Amino acid sequence: MIGLLLGAGSSAIALGGALSVSRRTFSAGLWLQATGAAGVSIAGFWVLGSQAVFGDPFTSSFVPRLGVDGLSGLFLGVLGLIAAPALVFSVRYLRPSPNGRAVAALTALFVLALVLVLCARDPLTFLSGWESMTLVPAVLILVSRGADRRARKTVFTYLAVTHLGGAGTWVAILLLAHAGAIGGHTTIASGSGLQTAIALSALVGMGTKAGVMPLHVWLPRAHPIAPAPVSALMSGVMIKVAIYAMVRALIEWDGVLPVWFGVLVLAVGALSALGGVVYALFEHDLKRLLALHSIENIGIIVLGIGASVVLRARGADTWAAFALAAALLHCVNHAIFKALLFLGAGAFERAVGSLEIDRLGGLLRRMPWSGGAFLVGAMAIAGLPPLNGFASEWLTLQALIHVPRYGHIGDGIAGAFALAALAATAALAVFCFVKVVGLVLLGAPRTSAVAGAEDPPLPLRAALVVLALACVALGFAPGVLFGPLVGLAPGSSRIATHLGLHVPGTGSLPTVGIAVALVGLAAAFALLRGNRRAAPAPTWASGQLVEPALNWTSAGFTKSLRLVLEFVLRPEREISSKTEGGVLQEVAYSGSVPHLVEDRLYRPVERWGFRAALHARRLQSGSIGTYVVYLIGLVIVLLLAVRLGVIG
Amino acid sequence: MSGASAVSGVVQVVGGVALAPLLPGLIQHWKARLQGRRGPTPLQPYRDLRRLWGKSMVDPEGAGPVYRLAPVVVAAALAGGVLVVPVAQAVPNLGLGHDALVLLGLLALARFAITCASWDVSNGFSLMGASRDLMLSVFVEATFVLALAVAVLIADTTDLRGVVAGTAGAGVWGSPALALGALAFAIVAIAETGRQPVDNPDTHLELTMIHEGPLLEYAGRDLAYLQWAAAARHWLVLVLAAQVFVPHPHGVWPQLAVLPLALIALCTALAIVETLLAKMRMLLVPRLLAVGLAAALFGIAAWIAGVA
Numbered sequence: 017m018i019g020l021l022l023g024a025g026s027s028a029i030a031l032g033g034a035l036s037v038s039r040r041t042f043s044a045g046l047w048l049q050a051t052g053a054a055g056v057s058i059a060g061f062w063v064l065g066s067q068a069v070f071g072d073p074f075t076s077s078f079v080p081r082l083g084v085d086g087l088s089g090l091f092l093g094v095l096g097l098i099a100a101p102a103l104v105f106s107v108r109y110l111r112p113s114p115n116g117r118a119v120a121a122l123t124a125l126f127v128l129a130l131v132l133v134l135c136a137r138d139p140l141t142f143l144s145g146w147e148s149m150t151l152v153p154a155v156l157i158l159v160s161r162g163a164d165r166r167a168r169k170t171v172f173t174y175l176a177v178t179h180l181g182g183a184g185t186w187v188a189i190l191l192l193a194h195a196g197a198i199g200g201h202t203t204i205a206s207g208s209g210l211q212t213a214i215a216l217s218a219l220v221g222m223g224t225k226a227g228v229m230p231l232h233v234w235l236p237r238a239h240p241i242a243p244a245p246v247s248a249l250m251s252g253v254m255i256k257v258a259i260y261a262m263v264r265a266l267i268e269w270d271g272v273l274p275v276w277f278g279v280l281v282l283a284v285g286a287l288s289a290l291g292g293v294v295y296a297l298f299e300h301d302l303k304r305l306l307a308l309h310s311i312e313n314i315g316i317i318v319l320g321i322g323a324s325v326v327l328r329a330r331g332a333d334t335w336a337a338f339a340l341a342a343a344l345l346h347c348v349n350h351a352i353f354k355a356l357l358f359l360g361a362g363a364f365e366r367a368v369g370s371l372e373i374d375r376l377g378g379l380l381r382r383m384p385w386s387g388g389a390f391l392v393g394a395m396a397i398a399g400l401p402p403l404n405g406f407a408s409e410w411l412t413l414q415a416l417i418h419v420p421r422y423g424h425i426g427d428g429i430a431g432a433f434a435l436a437a438l439a440a441t442a443a444l445a446v447f448c449f450v451k452v453v454g455l456v457l458l459g460a461p462r463t464s465a466v467a468g469a470e471d472p473p474l475p476l477r478a479a480l481v482v483l484a485l486a487c488v489a490l491g492f493a494p495g496v497l498f499g500p501l502v503g504l505a506p507g508s509s510r511i512a513t514h515l516g517l518h519v520p521g522t523g524s525l526p527t528v529g530i531a532v533a534l535v536g537l538a539a540a541f542a543l544l545r546g547n548r549r550a551a552p553a554p555t556w557a558s559g560q561l562v563e564p565a566l567n568w569t570s571a572g573f574t575k576s577l578r579l580v581l582e583f584v585l586r587p588e589r590e591i592s593s594k595t596e597g598g599v600l601q602e603v604a605y606s607g608s609v610p611h612l613v614e615d616r617l618y619r620p621v622e623r624w625g626f627r628a629a630l631h632a633r634r635l636q637s638g639s640i641g642t643y644v645v646y647l648i649g650l651v652i653v654l655l656l657a658v659r660l661g662v663i664g
Numbered sequence: 665m666s667g668a669s670a671v672s673g674v675v676q677v678v679g680g681v682a683l684a685p686l687l688p689g690l691i692q693h694w695k696a697r698l699q700g701r702r703g704p705t706p707l708q709p710y711r712d713l714r715r716l717w718g719k720s721m722v723d724p725e726g727a728g729p730v731y732r733l734a735p736v737v738v739a740a741a742l743a744g745g746v747l748v749v750p751v752a753q754a755v756p757n758l759g760l761g762h763d764a765l766v767l768l769g770l771l772a773l774a775r776f777a778i779t780c781a782s783w784d785v786s787n788g789f790s791l792m793g794a795s796r797d798l799m800l801s802v803f804v805e806a807t808f809v810l811a812l813a814v815a816v817l818i819a820d821t822t823d824l825r826g827v828v829a830g831t832a833g834a835g836v837w838g839s840p841a842l843a844l845g846a847l848a849f850a851i852v853a854i855a856e857t858g859r860q861p862v863d864n865p866d867t868h869l870e871l872t873m874i875h876e877g878p879l880l881e882y883a884g885r886d887l888a889y890l891q892w893a894a895a896a897r898h899w900l901v902l903v904l905a906a907q908v909f910v911p912h913p914h915g916v917w918p919q920l921a922v923l924p925l926a927l928i929a930l931c932t933a934l935a936i937v938e939t940l941l942a943k944m945r946m947l948l949v950p951r952l953l954a955v956g957l958a959a960a961l962f963g964i965a966a967w968i969a970g971v972a
Binding site: 435 | 720722723726728731733736737739740741743744747757760763765769772775776779780783785786787791795796798801802804806809813816817843868883884885886889899950954957961964965968
């Protein structure tokens with residue numbers, strides 16, 4: 017039954033992809049794809065709910081095998097939940113031009129590659145799905161941008177970084193397969209060199225794909241330049257599939273990892289969370305800001321995984337399961353609100369033509385549907401009650417506050433640092449998204465194009481509203497997912513399902529009570545305020561005339577934080593003034609916050625890399641005689657090696 | 665529900681709603697006395713609220729529904745906080761539970777709502793205050809969580825009722841953990857209530873405002889809500905301080921009996937701090953909060969050392 021639904025869903029996506037190639041069946045193809053994605057989602061959540069295994073079990077041998085279990089089911093459910101609205105959004109967002117049609121068809125391929133990774137039960141299928149998941153979006157970006165210079169450069173960085181780092185995935189999966197540990201058939205000894213090698217290469221390989229700092233450089237470049245529905249899939253789902261792989265490799269198959277590795281994961285998570293949000297805060301382009309913010313959320317998810325590793329190493333299996341459930345719940349929540357925000361940004365771009373956040377404004381009044389949905393998404397991602405982002409952040413905080421409990425100074429202090437980092441991240445996320453909401457949705461429009469903006473057609477609005485409702489629903493009843501998620505951790509059983517979050521042995525989050533109380537209290541206060549008699553008045557600007565030149569910008573709003581963090585961020589600013597006859601005529605100001613990881617880490621590596629490549633190039637002479645000499649040399653070296661007993 | 669629990673529930677709701685304005689009033693009163701002035705009576709905030717309630721409101725040009733809704737949302741978030749923070753170790757659950765981390769979420773919601781209102785009217789001074797408040801909130805929230813974590817670890821639960829019970833009595837003060845947590849929380853309390861040396865509640869110069877900044881355009885009942893919310897913030901922070909980070913007895917009745925004394929003592933302490941210290945340069949405040957952060961970290965380390 018499940019297999020049938022999954023198969024039918026995937027076939028519908030494939031068929032829809034094929035149909036959308038033709039101009040006449042373009043929108044029918046996208047609708048069919050969306051239907052298929054919805055089918056995949058239902059099947060996925062069904063599997064999660066039943067916690068059963070369908071199809072083949074995991075195997076370490078290289079024979080193609082397909083199947084699903086609870087964890088695959090969760091991510092399949094999320095994939096469909098995001099892909100369906102994104103595809104409905106595409107129906108009117110993409111034009112049936114040759115480019116648009118190619119993007120629609122490639123989107124189907126992209127979704128199918130993600131399904132393949134999630135359903136793969138053997139190393140071969142997994143790795144082929146993994147590589148297509150990397151390559152298809154690269155093609156998508158090139159096609160959608162007509163392979164312009166910026167797109168080519170971005171795709172080069174994307175492929176270079178994800179393949180260099182992504183080699184770690186190959187190493188981890190092949191080592192696991194070699195040890196026969198895929199599917200947990202053999203247990204890898206704790207503290208062994210093999211375990212450490214697998215854990216580190218999985219963290220690097222899958223971490224690159226997930227976009228953890230400092231391996232994230234491709235992400236803020238590649239995600240924003242894709243078309244909005246593809247950005248939604250990349251930020252919403254693709255990087256979550258990397259988290260899926262990380263959970264499989266680190267938590268399920270690699271035995272009980274040592275404490276130091278958990279602390280390392282916590283450190284990586286904290287760095288990603290703080291770094292992602294800080295750079296997002298100083299960003300001026302809405303889609304780039306959202307992409308950087310994905311790094312922050314991946315950081316929060318990785319913090320949950322790190323807490324789970326530490327707690328498991330300390331023998332606290334129940335709490336390790338809660339920490340993992342926190343990470344997985346945040347995966348679901350982030351997928352929903354990030355897809356919503358990317359699609360919302362797409363709707364704004366379609367209506368206004370620009371996403372420079374200092375040149376928008378007042379869109380809530382002009383585009384009430386898209387603006388309203390975007391506001392819900394922004395509040396959810398900022399982690400405000402009673403929406404879904406708060407529920408998973410609360411759970412992650414609970415997990416981290418538990419880390420010091422086991423009386424070990426090293427991991428205890430690491431947990432405390434991670435806790436402080438997460439709290440600061442939450443506050444920074446509020447700062448970042450109140451800025452976005454203020455500059456994009458509120459106030460007066462900053463340009464004439466914004467003043468004439470109108471809500472997009474029905475399919476686009478529907479996609480946004482559905483995702484916004486999902487944020488509200490999961491904020492209201494996160495416990496529906498929490499119960500089954502706890503059951504996914506190794507060696508734990510699911511707990512009773514509530515609507516709110518009830519963690520045994522500590523405080524609880526009665527989400528329903530909080531939502532009802534907040535809405536009820538706000539309504540009561542509004543009623544008590546009575547009929548609002550209000551006198552109109554100009555905005556107070558110390559008696560000055562209020563002009564557009566007085567509008568606050570993104571840089572102005574974040575200045576206080578930039579000043580405080582100057583010693584870490586090293587912002588650049590340049591002020592030049594022109595004086596004529598002792599009178600100041602002109603002042604030009606420019607400032608930027610450079611991305612330190614790129615400037616200090618990648619630039620030198622890149623420079624050395626190109627220099628080394630120049631030297632290596634001398635080997636490539638083009639004369640056949642030289643190549644024959646290389647071959648003969650190689651044969652001699654190999655023969656010598658065999659004779660000396662080094663190989664063979 | 666026992667009688668003690670019911671009574672403390674009543675104290676919590678009535679105290680949080682009706683007595684909250686008394687706290688800033690008391691601080692202002694003591695402060696004036698310490699500075700050799702007669703000053704207003706402690707009841708002045710109530711008079712202000714009554715006056716504001718009778719006045720009409722103001723809608724700046726271009727203000728939309730977000731501006732009009734913000735005071736209501738802020739008041740609802742703070743009222744939610746009043747229901748969350750228990751006045752004693754046994755209080756009835758009023759629907760929101762009593763989780764320590766929920767309180768942080770509610771305070772963040774209030775901050776988000778009022779900053780949105782500033783953006784909606786695009787008032788530069790409001791935004792300046794909001795921007796500063798958000799900048800400080802990054803450091804305040806990190807310190808707040810760690811200070812709470814010390815108490816949470818001692819009590820082994822994040823349920824604040826359990827925390828109040830777990831930190832009661834003299835025994836917990838044997839280890840330096842809670843004292844270090846209390847030092848961190850003292851700094852958080854000053855920042856969260858917007859008092860000197862972090863912010864100056866008496867300032868009416870737009871350029872120096874932090875917490876008052878976003879309130880600039882409001883009048884009438886809107887402003888009344890926001891001022892009540894500021895008072896409720898005092899209540900939340902000081903009740904939390906009194907029942908967790910200040911020595912308090914076991915048992916509901918003794919806790920309820922000691923609470924007023926502790927609150928008066930804490931208000932006096934804040935007044936003394938305000939009298940002794942001038943407002944800091946804003947960019948240096950994160951350093952003050954870093955001291956709190958370090959204290960809380962040492963507190964956690966001390967707790968771990970005590971367990972191990």
